[in-house]
Amino acid sequence: xxxxxxxxxxxxxxxxxxxxxxxxxxxxxxxxxxxxxxxxxxxxxxxxxxxxxxxxxxxxxxxxxxxxxxxxxxxxxxxxxxxxxxxxxxxxxxxxxxxxxxxxxxxxxxxxxxxxxxxxxxxxxxxxxxxxxxxxxxxxxxxxxxxxxxxxxxxxxxxxxxxxxxxxxxxxxx
Amino acid sequence: xxxxxxxxxxxxxxxxxxxxxxxxxxxxxxxxxxxxxxxxxxxxxxxxxxxxxxxxxxxxxxxxxxxxxxxxxxxxxxxxxxxxxxxxxxxxxxxxxxxxxxxxxxxxxxxxxxxxxxxxxxxxxxxxxxxxxxxxxxxxxxxxxxxxxxxxxxxxxxxxxxxxxxxxxxxxxxxxxxxxxxxxxxxxxxxxxxxxxxxxxxxxxxxxxxxxxxxxxxxxxxxxxxxxxxxxxxxxxxxxxxxxxxxxxxxxxxxxxxxxxxxxxxxxxxxxxxxxxxxxxxxxxxxxxxxxxxxxxxxxxxxxxxxxxxxxxxxxxxxxxxxxxxxxxxxxxxxxxxxxxxxxxxxxxxxxxxxxxxxxxxxxxxxxxxxxxxxxxxxxxxx
Numbered sequence: 001x002x003x004x005x006x007x008x009x010x011x012x013x014x015x016x017x018x019x020x021x022x023x024x025x026x027x028x029x030x031x032x033x034x035x036x037x038x039x040x041x042x043x044x045x046x047x048x049x050x051x052x053x054x055x056x057x058x059x060x061x062x063x064x065x066x067x068x069x070x071x072x073x074x075x076x077x078x079x080x081x082x083x084x085x086x087x088x089x090x091x092x093x094x095x096x097x098x099x100x101x102x103x104x105x106x107x108x109x110x111x112x113x114x115x116x117x118x119x120x121x122x123x124x125x126x127x128x129x130x131x132x133x134x135x136x137x138x139x140x141x142x143x144x145x146x147x148x149x150x151x152x153x154x155x156x157x158x159x160x161x162x163x164x165x166x167x168x169x170x171x172x173x174x
Numbered sequence: 175x176x177x178x179x180x181x182x183x184x185x186x187x188x189x190x191x192x193x194x195x196x197x198x199x200x201x202x203x204x205x206x207x208x209x210x211x212x213x214x215x216x217x218x219x220x221x222x223x224x225x226x227x228x229x230x231x232x233x234x235x236x237x238x239x240x241x242x243x244x245x246x247x248x249x250x251x252x253x254x255x256x257x258x259x260x261x262x263x264x265x266x267x268x269x270x271x272x273x274x275x276x277x278x279x280x281x282x283x284x285x286x287x288x289x290x291x292x293x294x295x296x297x298x299x300x301x302x303x304x305x306x307x308x309x310x311x312x313x314x315x316x317x318x319x320x321x322x323x324x325x326x327x328x329x330x331x332x333x334x335x336x337x338x339x340x341x342x343x344x345x346x347x348x349x350x351x352x353x354x355x356x357x358x359x360x361x362x363x364x365x366x367x368x369x370x371x372x373x374x375x376x377x378x379x380x381x382x383x384x385x386x387x388x389x390x391x392x393x394x395x396x397x398x399x400x401x402x403x404x405x406x407x408x409x410x411x412x413x414x415x416x417x418x419x420x421x422x423x424x425x426x427x428x429x430x431x432x433x434x435x436x437x438x439x440x441x442x443x444x445x446x447x448x449x450x451x452x453x454x455x456x457x458x459x460x461x462x463x464x465x466x467x468x469x470x471x472x473x474x475x476x477x478x479x480x481x482x483x484x485x486x487x488x489x490x491x492x493x494x495x496x497x498x499x500x501x502x503x504x505x506x507x508x509x510x511x512x513x514x515x516x517x518x519x520x521x522x523x524x525x526x527x528x529x530x531x532x533x534x535x536x537x538x539x540x541x542x543x544x545x546x547x548x549x550x551x552x553x554x555x556x557x
Contacts, residue, residue, distance in 0.1 A: 015541065
């Protein structure tokens, strides 16, 4: 594709009109609204399909382990035991979740676990629109069952740790 | 009767110091204003975190410069490396005592009859520090930055000097005070010397290594040019020198082409005589007008930086030698004829030149603001 620009007239060339046109443009730009988002005060709302932090529902989960199978990096750890329970007057064999842990620090947020989940609605989903997952301690990013369900209640990290090296290590040095 | 010591040493020194402090405050503020305004032009906000609207950035930056580690490269030529940032500072500071900030005698530190010559001579020595710093860093990018700066300064010193000549011929004096007084009795030199004013504007941009002529510190080519190896206070000195000489050049621009502290046409309006009736307050008003004009030109520097892309080096040299110098010479020639005609034929050619200049400005503005530009781009598909 060729773009043919109009030939400038000699007056326009002589008076450097293109340069002044550029100056005009930048001058107008001063008063236009800016694109900057001042992060901690202003935040972008992620799109609806944005894959953020996990949310798990213990009540919906049927302990089928399909999510753990689907996980390409095997960071979902599930332990299950069978239990005889009385449901509607009959004794039934039920699977009971003992452990449902996700190592979020290794997660790549592919949402295959959410896709694999057979329950309706999903018992694990990533559309929480939460992306502020940074942590000072890698162990903070290992979430167990309760934490996955109620991570909003987890105490928020405030400030740097007072002691950078754990006490045990210091004992070793001494 | 004033003691000659007081008259020639103490008072000029006091005036110089006061002016110096004010100008340095402007320089410090310019750093913030530049970053902020440049941000606005680029659809972002610029520094806005430190204090209200980021205003404390003015204080935060010097503190950072003072506290940072001062690294000297092991292979640097130590003495020259230390001299590098100092040398451009000295002329940039001395020049401040030659600038008329307001109506004389109170607001002019020293009124010599060769002020303009001195200023041009002093500002051009600023390049030594840059070359020395670039060479002493023992870094090829620094050296290339220094050399580029040298070539650029030498090239643009010529149109810079030549553009002043026309003004000198009209006003008949090297003294900035006399040039300003001449302008308030006639018109701003901008109009009769429009070409000279334009050349001066371009040349002063090139002199200070500012975009579009910032080849000595072209980030994309030379890391940071001559100050690649400089950190902390030494780097701050380079910046200080650059902004100081920017201020000086703006002061020159205002006093040569924009009537200095006066706002008058053919003696009507705010003139030195009118201000002298108001005593000290008149002087302050004059100084305020002068500083306002200077600030406008500082903003124009930033405006240019936000608008124009960097020149290639051969384009820079072409512009300097093939366009600016011939244009300046033609301007001198025409001005010479006009001055002769004024003297011998009693023909007021200055008015004619002013009318031509004003008409050119008006025509440019008309073309610029006429609304839609003619003929949108045609799109033709390739054969």
